[in-house]
Amino acid sequence: MPVSSAGLLVHRRGPRGPEVLLVHPGGPWWRGRDLAAWSVPKGLPQPGEALLAAALREFEEETGLEPPPPGPALTPVRTRAGKVIHCWLAEADLDLAAFRSAPFQLEWPPRSGRRLEAPEADAVRYFGEADALEHIHPGQRAILLEAFSRLAPP
Numbered sequence: 001m002p003v004s005s006a007g008l009l010v011h012r013r014g015p016r017g018p019e020v021l022l023v024h025p026g027g028p029w030w031r032g033r034d035l036a037a038w039s040v041p042k043g044l045p046q047p048g049e050a051l052l053a054a055a056l057r058e059f060e061e062e063t064g065l066e067p068p069p070p071g072p073a074l075t076p077v078r079t080r081a082g083k084v085i086h087c088w089l090a091e092a093d094l095d096l097a098a099f100r101s102a103p104f105q106l107e108w109p110p111r112s113g114r115r116l117e118a119p120e121a122d123a124v125r126y127f128g129e130a131d132a133l134e135h136i137h138p139g140q141r142a143i144l145l146e147a148f149s150r151l152a153p154p
Contacts, residue, residue, distance in 0.1 A: 002078070006055035006086045007042025008067055009074070009147055012093040012126060018151035020132050020144065021094065023062050023121035026101060028108050030122075038135040040087055040143060041121070051086045062121045064100035068092035074146050079139035087143050089150070099124045 010021040022038040024030065030037055041062040045054035052070060059067040070088040077085045101119035108116040127135060129148045136144050 003083045004045065004051065004086060005042045005083055006045055006051040006058065007040040007088075008055045008059040008070060008090050009040050009087050009143065010059075010068060010090050010092050010094065011147065011151055012091065014126065014128055016128055018148060019126040019128050020147060021063075021124060021126050022132060022135060023101075024123040024125075026104075026119035026122040027106060028116070028118070035134055036136070036138055038125075038127075038132075039121075039137050040085070040140055042085060042087070043120075052088060055086070055088055061102040063094075063124055064102070065094050065096075065098060065124075068094070072150070074143055074150075077140065077142045081139070083139075085140065085143065087147075089147060096124055096126075 011018050023041050024038050041059045043054065043058035045051055056067045056070065068090040070090050072089055074087045074089060079085065101121040103117045104120055105115050105117050108114060132144050133141065
């Protein structure tokens with residue numbers, strides 16, 4: 001059975017059209033990487049946890065912001081690594097000054113035996129369509145394409 005991940009894609013109306021909220025992953029591996037590095041706030045569900053509940057919890061853990069009420073689900077996306085990402089749209093113009101991300105621990109450098117604490121996300125930002133498609137991790141690009149298609153004016 002494939003590993004599932006669940007996320008909340010928050011959007012707002014921007015001056016030039018819809019904008020989506022993305023996070024930049026924390027930790028030394030992602031430091032200095034910008035294009036094709038950002039992500040929908042998402043994560044793995046805990047055992048027995050519903051996917052939507054996991055999406056809301058992960059949004060709060062990664063951003064420190066209260067998740068807005070979820071809207072429609074987007075089509076699940078399977079990454080090249082085989083993970084299936086489930087995502088919901090939610091509309092909100094959040095105050096990003098309140099951003100704070102929960103920490104996690106990792107071994108760094110790899111196989112060194114040293115433990116390092118880093119934030120799950122080290123930045124959060126709203127992006128318009130063109131910028132979002134440049135900055136999103138390639139495995140999540142289909143999520144944004146569907147979202148912007150749904151959010152486009154009729």
